């Protein structure tokens with residue numbers, strides 16, 4: 001991420017806002033032109049990281065795809081990384097499969113290492129980490145291994161009945177998209193995920209988004225939160 005050492009002109013600022021509404025290409029062009037035009041940028045050590053949290057079916061993956069299109073983030077779904085590990089028949093594969101079938105949380109050291117490797121391979125300065133951390137232990141392990149906190153935490157707040165409806169109609173052939181497992185996942189969400197959300201709320205990093213309505217309506221809420229957080233990071 002770039003550290004601002006000179007303030008953006010208001011014209012450039014509005015270019016960036018405008019670009020944020022018309023897709024990653026415009027955003028990248030505006031942003032890169034800003035990098036060229038505003039001398040003296042220095043690359044920061046840690047990339048911009050946004051955790052994306054919310055219960056099963058709250059819309060994390062759907063909104064992550066829109067954020068990628070608009071702001072050029074790399075999307076790392078912790079669940080997808082784990083499912084890839086299962087498919088690779090690695091030594092942890094069967095343990096991960098059993099854990100996911102039960103709606104439980106995979107040991108932190110496994111998930112954090114997968115995220116770390118994906119970030120190193122990602123060659124980007126902004127990442128969405130989707131569906132992680134799911135517990136205080138996950139959170140502490142990430143901060144210990146990666147050595148940094150996230151810049152922002154998006155939390156999609158959605159009523160349980162809406163989440164269940166969406167999960168049961170999600171045709172992705174997943175072993176955990178069934179009534180029995182989704183009930184377990186909702187219990188895990190309220191018992192273990194919510195304390196993580198509370199932690200980041202107290203730290204002032206949480207952006208709670210109403211997860212009801214159409215995907216486009218929800219993204220309008222997301223867009224301004226992400227734009228503000230990116231600008232805040234640049235101005236630090």
Ligand SMILES: Nc1ncnc2c1ncn2[C@@H]1O[C@H](COP(=O)(O)OP(=O)(O)O)[C@@H](O)[C@H]1O
Nearest residue numbers: 055056057058059060061062166170213214215
């Ligand atoms: N705003 C929405 N309204 C209705 N269905 C949605 C909405 N957002 C996502 N979905 C659908 O609900 C299911 C779960 O969405 P997803 O983004 O995978 O959530 P999560 O990653 O939080 O489990 C998917 O089938 C998706 O197409």
Ligand SMILES: O=c1ccn([C@@H]2O[C@H](COP(=O)(O)OP(=O)(O)O)[C@@H](O)[C@H]2O)c(=O)[nH]1
Nearest residue numbers: 056057078079099100103104105106131132
């Ligand atoms: O950091 C993570 C992310 C996911 N999971 C497991 O993987 C499942 C599916 O996660 P995903 O985020 O893909 O589910 P979604 O919320 O998108 O339905 C979860 O229920 C957990 O069992 C986990 O253990 N640790």
Ligand SMILES: [Mg+2]
Nearest residue numbers: 060061079131
């Ligand atoms: Mg998901």
